[in-house]
Amino acid sequence: MGIRDILKRIVSKDKKIVITGLDNAGKTTMVSFLQTGTFIEHTPTMGKEQVTLEVQGVRIDLVDMGGQRDFRSMWQGELDDAQFAIFMVDAADRARFKEAKTELNKISSLLQKIPLMVLANKYDKKDVASIKEIIEALGLQELSSFEIVPISCKTGYNIVKAFRKIYYKLTGSQLKKRLQPKALTIFDKGGVPLTSTSSEDVLKGGLFAAITSFIKESFKSELSQLKLEGNTIIFKKSKNFMGSIVIDDSEYKNLDEAEQGLDELLCHLENMCPEAEEDKIDEEKLKFLVEQYSTNLIE
Template sequence: MGLKGSKLPEARVLLLGLDGSGKSTLLYKLKYNERFQTAPTIGFNVEMFDAKQNRRKITVTVWDVGGQKKMRAHWKNFYQDTAGVLFTVDCSDLERLNEAKLELEHTLRNEHLQELPVVILANKQDVKGALTATELTEKFNLRKTCSDRDWFVQPCSAMTGAGLEDGFRRMVHLVKTIDDANIKETVKYLRSKSVKMVKK
């Protein structure tokens, strides 16, 4: 029998973005530091990472969900119990930027994702003519869209690996682990009980 207290605090993070934005390539580059020939994700990929948050070890589970139009309708099935969102944008595909912007806005409006941190991965910075992180921030009007949450735009390249670890570390820094959330819920519950008891 394992020790119950030995389990690391964990956080579940969603990796979203349009099809072709480089999510799976980015995930496997981050995990294995290798380039994988990836096919469009039908369904999802899951990878676990050990990370450090304020000097303590935590486990981060990243769910990479397919970005094709028919798959986006299922994104909401993954929102519950999510601690943060990594949203990947292909900054070299200028024709689909508006589509990516609308999907991000739609995603962040969901009740399960309210106030959760989001890190926008401004991918394909190695491609000539790609939008910079600053240009993406302006184009997506992120100061307004993300005004109710912690957010950050990380320039990166899934091909070279540049910026990936920085983006991941930023997400790790911003997320609340499951044990944090449970403690808050317990405190909330106890407070509500004590208020009722006082009224009696």
């Protein structure tokens, strides 16, 4: 990759990212996760689909290529004028690593001109290949440069982390620093804590339930914010869950972002836990979902 290529890539305001990979790797699911903040099950992509995102003043065209054999010949044409390439691989489908390697080899000459990120998807599953195993199976070490990130387009694991890296490679600038929450806790609708990212969460046990019912009784309103020992605790409620996010008072200006992040997490949990409608909450599943999703909120 020459200096001219790098400059051209960074200076241009409009960026084009082409997402390739075998069928059923999760390409469309990733694009929709970036748009909606949660998992949506898709039908296969017919040919290609294009979505435009505007991120910090930069217009990014995400071109999602169909992964079926019939559509793979289209990849080269789209990569020709792209600034970034993503190759998505199903990390749980070892039987198709060889096929993935063959397809990656076919576009390898184009990948010398633009950065490549390999996304090892389905890292929410138990029996996934390790990153080392994927590098070897796909022969990535033979490429001039690449980066590989494990993600899950179902739980959201590492999606923001991957996108931050892509954004930096594309534009030469960092995505604005997100806030650093101290803890994230999810409660059932009665206020009983179900899971927390911190064992030293500011709110312990049933304290939250007691505070919320006190506020409800005394002020006839819902608790939305609490200041405690140099921390601000933001509360949000969805249909079947409640959540709190603890941020340091020095991050007080990022309150909107914290609220938005918590809101998105609660929407994601409602989507992923339909059984909560019938008051059947699987705490292990919920804990896992929060752990995976919080990779986007807590670094």
